[in-house]
Amino acid sequence: MKASTATRTLLLTASTLALVAQGKAPYLDPSLPVEKRIEDLLPRLTLDEKIGLVHANGMFRSGGVERLGIPYLWTADGPQGVREEGALDSWASAGWTNDFATALPPGATVAATWNPELAALCGKVIGEEARARNKHVMLAPGLNILRTPLCGRNYDYYGEDPWLSGRITVGYVKGLQGEQVAACIKHFAANNQETDRGFVDVQMDERTLREIYLPAFEAGVKEAGALSIMGAYNKFRGQYCCHNDYLLNQVLKGEWHFQGSVISDWGGTHDTREAALNGLDLEMVTPLPGDANFLAKPYQAGIERGEFPRAGLEDKVRRNLRILFATGSVDGRRPGSINTHEHQEIARRVAQEGIVLLKNGGSLLPIDPAKYQRIAVIGENAVRTFAVGGNSAGVKAFYEITALQGIQSRVAASADITYSTGYVQPLRKLAWERDAAGVRTSQLDPTYLAQAKVLADRAVKAAKEADLVIFVGGLCHQAYGDDEGLDRVDLQLPSDQDVLIARIVAANPRTVVALIAGSPVAMPWLDQVPAVLQAWYGGSEAGTALASVLFGDISPSGKLPCSFPKVISDSPAHRGGPRAFPGEKGSVHYDEGLLVGYRWFDTKQIEPLFPFGHGLSYTTFSYRALSVATDAGNSAATVTCEITNAGSREGAEVVQVYVQPNKPSVVRPIKELKGFVKVLLKPGETRKVTIPLTGRSFAYYAPEQKGWVAEAGDYRILVGSSSRDIRLSGSYTLAKTVQVQ
Ligand code: BGC
Secondary structure (H helix, E strand, O other): OOOOHHHHHHHHHHHHHHHHHHOOOHHHOOOOOHHHHHHHHHHHOOHHHHHHOOEEOOOOEEEEEHHHOEEEEEEEOOOOOOOOOEOOOOOOEOOOOOOOEOOOOOHHHHHHHOOHHHHHHHHHHHHHHHHHOOOOEEOOOEOOOOOOOOOOOHHHOOOOOHHHHHHHHHHHHHHHHOOOOEEEEEEEOOOOOOOOOOOOEEEOOHHHHHHHHOHHHHHHHHOOOOOEEEEOOOEEOOEEHHHOHHHHHHHHHHHOOOOOEEEOOOOOOOOHHHHHHOOOOEEOOOOOOHHHOOOOHHHHHHHHOOOOOHHHHHHHHHHHHHHHHHOOOOOOOOOOOOOOHHHHHHHHHHHHHHOEEEEEHHHOOOOOOOOOOEEEEEOHHHOOOOOOOOOOOOOOEOOOOOHHHHHHHHHOOOOEEEEEOOOOOOOOOOOOEEOOOOOEEOOOOHHHHHHHHHHHHHHHHHHHHOOEEEEEEEOOOOOOOOOOOOOOOOOOOOOOHHHHHHHHHHHOOOEEEEEEOOOOOOOOOOOOOOEEEEOOOOHHHHHHHHHHHHOOOOOOOOOOOOOEOOOHHHOHHHOOOOOOOOOEOOEEEOOOOOOOOHHHHHHOOOOOOEOOOOOEOOOOEEEEEEEEEEOOOOOOEEEEEEEEEOOOOOEEEEEEEEEEEOOOOOOOOOOEEEEEEEEEEOOOOEEEEEEEEOHHHHEEEEHHHOEEEEOOEEEEEEEEEEOOEEEEEEEEEEOOOEEEO
16 A cells, blocks of 8 residues: 555654664765765755745744754854844844854954955854854855945955955955854945945946956855855846846856855845746845745745746755755854954954054154153044944954053053043934035034034143144944945045044144044045054954054054045046946946056056055065066966065065056056065065966956956066055066966
């Protein structure tokens, strides 16, 4: 007698349970390859269970097949630490008291270190903490290119250059995934502004997509093996990125052979058919109740009606299971650890190495505490903490050392430190109003305006009475600052800081300005202020790191990951009117094409305030003996040169290699970063550095050939300390045109 379907299912369940109990089902055998385990598990899953693996069933959770020992897939933000625990069914906090984490510095700071090894250590720390919190996927790192200095989320990303961003991404992803935690690189793709991010349709030409906006993702997938990728909120060429056939099916999965899972941004899914067919593998929360998610009941019904192929569902399930198996989640993972001494040390190193010394006239820095007894610290950012805030990237830090605390613990024993607020950044109303001239202005609280003058006067008085002033200002994670969901409206420092800085430096010329901000700002006072540092956001150890640079315990070695324009209208995305930023009629057009960041400033010969790659040290470096050796295939080269620490302090230099095509047959940026290395040198020490270039370093993307072409001809190889401080140049000739990978 044939067993009925129900009986067969019962028998299967009983036998599986028995196997599960004995630990003998092949999918439970950790010694088998992941793919074998997945293929063994798949047929054991019911349709309901498979569907359960492709959509959310909690704000940060999906899946789980209890009867088969498959745990829920838990995700967490990302990227600067493991975010506080959220409620299962809302954005509210879960109210835990054991979900504090180490706050690592955010993306822009990590990029400013130009040190992929440090990025890997960030990933490692976050991985260890994620494991301790039972998270399988970190929604990190964020690697969208800085197209405009005004993007509210620049602080969370790796700057304007695809090569730099790619190297930092690869470091971070490898460090994280080495800890049994999956990376979810985000936001794929072209999420370069927060204004209208939920629906704006991004239009750009194919070369710009391939050469500027995709390479860091490509490196994260191909080189670092990222296990997941997050679709962006915006549309790309008319279709939402979370179910964009071109980006996901054709490029990511077709060309790059991505085997991991495409996870939607939270609420970024809009349509069942597209979600089913266009490459999305896991739908994370929509405003709809769980079962009504586009990839829940509606998808299941479509499969049952024969509208969507079952193979498509199985492909999605496979990809999500891959994460669970690859992270050891089915077998039991190593224990994690939180906020260890090592984690704190790494947070400090990243913050230190990210600090960029923009200007150091008059040798004010490093500050000799013996020379300055009365130090006035001025500015609200000196006492603010920044780890919480900015929205999804915020971290409930165990502790965060403010700039003032850092300075106090470094020199309080020898100096008399006074503090005055000087300015405050008041909460702005979210609505913008237009003044008579049609300019957008924010509404400030009137009590603030009344207080502001008093605060400023007190600060100027304190400056006058001090031997030295350290002004700590900048932005913060408030609406229209460095904040997710909104862009800034201009380059200006908020709260009249520019006026205050000018008054302070007039009262005391021995003024150091340290900016805590995740994006470029204008500096109309630059000529008057002798020393300026870009300290970014520094995480748990921010204040310690800043003090160690200010007082010379370490030489600064950060370099700008983005150009600082003098005025916003110099910036490429801001030359084309609203069509180019923030978009009009629902679309934004990247009319500047390839000319993003320094590619624009250098090609168009526009002087920036500070160029990409810029960053001074307390020592000086000399460059010599450049050689560019050709490999046998003549499509790659090895650049070597010697770097000497010519000063009297230890310091690290980032040697940058730019490639400049001589007479390209297609439009190309005048030069592009294609390699770099960071070297730490003792005074007087010389080191030979080697920077490999590949065929891709010379190539442009040829849409008609659907591939990369390194064109025959002459190239200059420019080696320097910033994009505008080229110290050595050599040449290289490609004998014949070749297609490269
Ligand atoms: C952000 C993502 C984040 C997600 C979950 C979204 O609003 O864009 O970066 O991972 O929320 O918090």
